[in-house]
Amino acid sequence: MQERQIPNAPLSLGLAGLIPFVWGALSFLIPDLALWGTQVFGPRFVGPYIQLFYGAIILSFMSGVLWGFATKANGQQAAIGYALSTIPALWAFFMTGGGPVSAGTNLMFGFAGLLLLDYTFFSWGLTPRWWMRLRLLLTIIVLASLSVGVMF
Structure with missing residues (x-):
């Protein structure tokens, strides 16, 4: 396997x-699907509600991932890495209130910002070589999905 090819486990779990x-x-987008989902799973698990709740969790999770990468750094780079790693969780905490459109928009900015942080840690050599390929793929799908609740 090439070093830049995404291993099956992270790719499968990421997807x-x-x-x-x-x-x-x-x-x-599909009202009948929303109705079915509401009846089966409850209202919190359909439409923008599941996206907003889950998106905040994932941004917080990604803070932990970045923190793990920061442990590979030394000195001032480690200190900067630890500080940067807290941004996604803090963003999720402070920026996901105020209604589904503003929360969704802020999550979109959060995930776009996370991609920049991913690239920073990647450029420092702290991530696997395949990291940006995975993160770009996942981020594009997350942003496209969140944009449905924001734009429609």
């Missing part, structure tokens, strides 16, 4: 982690 985002978009 599976997209399910709440994609499901939220589909249940927003």
Whole structure:
């Protein structure tokens, strides 16, 4: 396997982690699906509601991932890495209130910003070589999914 090829486990788990985002978009666009989802799972698990709740969790999770990468750095770079790693969780905490459109928009900015942080840690050599290929793929799908609740 090439060093830049995404291993099966992270790729599969990353794609599976997209399910709440994609499901939220589909249940927003297809009223019958939303009705079925509401009856089966409850109202919190359809449309933008699942996206917003899950998106805040994932940004917080990604803070932990970045923190893990920061442990590979030394000195001032480590200190900067630790500080940067807290941004996604703090963004999720402070910026996801105020209604579904503003929260969704802020999540979109959060995930776009996370991609920049991913690139920073990647450029410092702290991530696997395949990291940006995975993160770009996942981020594009997350942003597309969140945009459904923001734009429609």
